Amino acid sequence: METTRQRLDNLRNRKVRAEAGGGQERVDVQHKKGKLTARERLDYLLDDGSFQEIDALVEHRCKDFDMDKNIIPGDGVVCGHGTIDGRPIYCFAQDFTVYGGSLGEMHGLKICKVLDMALKNGLPVVGLNDSGGARIQEGVASLGSYAEIFFRNVRASGVVPQISVIMGPCAGGAVYSPAITDFVIMVDKTAHMFITGPEVIKTVTNEDVSFEDLGGATTHGTKSGVSHFTTQSDEEALELARQLVNYLPANNMEKAPTKSSSDPADRVCTSLDSLIPDDDNKPYDVRKVIEEITDNGAFLEVQADWAANIVVGFAHLAGNTVGIVANQPCILAGCLDIDASDKAARFVRFCDSFNIPLITLVDVPGFLPGTNQEWGGIIRHGAKLLYAYSEATVPKMTVILRKAYGGAYDVMGSKHIRSDLNLAWPSAKIAVMGADGAVEIIHRNRIKSARNSEQERERLVEDFNEKLLNPWKAAGLGYLDDVIEPSQTRRRLAATLAILLDKEELRPARKHGNIPL
């Protein structure tokens, strides 16, 4: 009969085997590639000693291809829960040393258990992905487990925050789990995401493309918009995941966590009074405004290198997490285009899902003109942003810094789509369009027939500027709640946010709306 001692030894041996993963040789290869192992990554992600593993003893049950002769407890994914700065999260880390981190039936079901538990307990999920994809030997059982994960990602969407860190390959349909989650962080040079690899592409379209160009972190951080953050190392990616979690509530029923701040809520931002150039067409960096108004100037920018004509990200205002959306006049003059609309719409919807108040800083000359944009569906994409803002019931505060022209005025958190506070700086110009364009349309004949056309045009532009390109008409109609000195922006937003935090706004009950996707 087995003694107590033997039973304990048995348990310990099993745990040691699970912890060894695919063995030292494969761990060394992982390290040589500049990658941490799954367990090292979780150690880095979580507070010291907080990780509680589940399913370390799960084994695959595939018998084909001699798989039953190579069973590694844990089946290539380390799952459990732990804390980040004392707040609990669920997590999983794929172990590339076990069958290349490939996802077989049981590996997938372990991830499903994590997602189920996170949903049941209302806790965020951080997934660390490093996998050769569907485990080829397990065939359809592997595909089935993938779909079980996708289904759960969708079910948890908008209920608990989901963050994917891509730290190795992520190919084929496997990309769709991260794509459904709220944020994707990619490690430069080691992370690759694509639906079909370079060889298939060569066969089908005869294009030559490297792994890196096809689906590296730079590609997805600048061209496709699939990823939200690029980091230079595993450690940096995990640190970023911790930072991100710190901005977020644990679930959709909670308020975002507050953070004590040494920065006075009523701080006057003197430099903002002279920030807007006298020349309307001169750009400035809207991040300077963001850094002035947020607590200690801290701002976690999301998708910084994609659709940079709009800036989105998280900050704190008087200790409260806020989401910031700002047109960026130094890129494409801050125009809204297809990508900017998609980027901002998804961000607004994330904030609304998780009770994060929105601050919108407006300096937008309109939607970007051009056949590329029209044929690419700017109507459909721009509508997403309008839809997202209109649907959002979190506290919404908007400041018009300079231009707010045309449909873009309506879209960017206007009073008409139920913003709670609408402010403008004296430099605001709110109109159907800029003076040059407007004068050409409404005074075409007058300019043509004038003795000195150019002089007449200039006079009319001046006149239009004076009459319409200012905040006074909108303030007179109550579309703005106030016109303020720029230096007062932080204190005004902070004071209003304090009373909006318990805001309740209902929309008609429905299964779900039909956002123009």
Ligand code: HXC
């Ligand atoms: C089983 C796999 C595997 C897989 C890798 N391995 N991918 N085992 N199923 N999908 C194993 C290898 O046999 C090897 O085992 C170990 O993992 C490490 O792989 P290497 O090739 O030595 O590593 P590396 O050179 O770094 O290359 C990594 C790789 C490559 C680029 C991921 O392994 C690869 O191309 N794998 C196949 C990728 C793929 O086509 N997957 C299916 C995608 S489609 P040993 O024992 O030698 O250490 C898909 C559909 C999902 O995933 C659909 C969801 C709906």
